[in-house]
Amino acid sequence: MVLAFVEHDDGEIEETSLEMLTLARDVASQAGEDLHAALVGGADVAAELGAYGVDTAYVAEGEVAETYAPEAWAECLGGLLDELDPEALIGPGSDVAHEIFAHVAAKRDLPMSANTTAVTVGEEYEIERQRWGGSLVEHATMAGETKLLTAPEHEVPIEAVGDGEAAVETVTPEIGEDAFRVTLDRIEESDIEGVPLSEARIVVAGGRGVGGPEDFEQLEELADLFENATVGASRVAVDEGWRPHDDQIGQTGAKISPDLYIAAGISGAIQHWVGAKGAENTLAINTDPEAAIMYKGDYAIVGDLHDVVPQLIEQVKAAKD
């Protein structure tokens, strides 16, 4: 069998987990095995996984489901590995899945391949995985009793394959106190207002071409005209101190997946693009018609953002009236 670790929040399955199930189904079908799922909490959503090819969803309840304790969650998955002996455990490429899979891999000495884009199943797995945030592909082999794989975010499409319901089995794992030594203490709400970059439907971002912190106000003004919109920045603009690091889009910042990404004065270096390529559509505004972003995006305006953005603001206002 193949086991998939599925995340959920507020009564909904996370999109990145649904993406991951596309890869997990492929691995299960190549192996000629059933696909099962593991969840921590989430009995209310587990049955829906049937539509994505999941046979049985194992839902962990009890102390482990009441809080986030990475080692305890890893022990919970480890217990399922002992019981079910899957040939692969597959999860989304989220911070949580990377963290708990790394715990499972370390504790049980299993191989782990993060951000895996393709798998050929055999005695050993042949895998392709992302390096450098996806700018490079590593071809590798994996040997081990259970192969741990994560799928990168926003790389694989979500595909429903039916309307059946998954069987739901609840389990209450017994986990030692030690595994709870790192436990979420509290959540502090951010005092930053507005939509987080990773969730925005429209992102207006600026780079070196903006020239200073003041001129980001134009980008703010443009973003304010849309629903669910926010402002981002390239690493240069953050390093210059024009914007806080929370605004950074790229390999070491936020990965975005908006309907429209407006990139103003951003050249489009690979480290930036790996954070922005999840955008459905990209409109680049750049003085340089040869800038890398002009080849990566969908639409381009050749011109100085300081001239183009004010006009864009006027036209968008006019269109909304």
Place this chain on the structure above:
Amino acid sequence: METLACIKRVPDTGAEIILTDDKQDVDASTLGYTISPHEECAIEEAVQVVEDEGGTSTVLSLGPDDSTEQIYEGIARGADEGALLETDPDDEEWGPKATAKALAEGIEALSDGAAIGFDVLFFGNESADNANYQVGITVAHHLDLPVVTGVKDFEVDGETLVAKRDVPGGSEVFEVDTPAVITVKEGLNTPRYPSMRSRMQAKKQEIDRLEPTRIEEGLQKVELQVPEKEEGEAEVLGEGPEAADRAVEVMEELEVL
């Protein structure tokens, strides 16, 4: 408080990645090398903690002799000590399990005795190049230490470490006792830029050299590949402010207005 920052020497990539002829490595001959961005913050935090609390900060790396360049950089940025687990330059790439085991043994060797000689052990959350997400956590398992990952805000409160990480709309707060492993992300702090003078002085420092042993890895690299470019050319909507009309039409077509 004794702090440690574990760092990795990585190619300083620009607009394009070029591979060596045997497809085993990034060709860094024209690029030079740097420290992974997350780990620049690991060094800065290790130095700041010692500035506030007293003690010693140490930079540790696993890699060939050339990695001393990054260790000296760490010392120039304020670290007190440097140590290298020196690998053979002809070695095939070290994977996450072998790296973590060698680092754990190195940390024990630097600890002069049974207990861990460091109160806080900083790592990058993942390396810029290979991004296996495993080294810090695996070292914590070898040393039986608690580990908090992805940390973007860090404070020392007596013997307690308060570590926060970003989640949409806020941050998750973890509190752990020392000694502990903390893996960090860029944005935790603003790494200082060393002066020419501190760079020169750093070079005079003796770097501790240790010999790592290497274990087998379940994940084996075969070769690297530059992915085929999916990109075409963007549709140019126009030049200058006059293009705004057409841009708004596109926004209407995309139904984002």
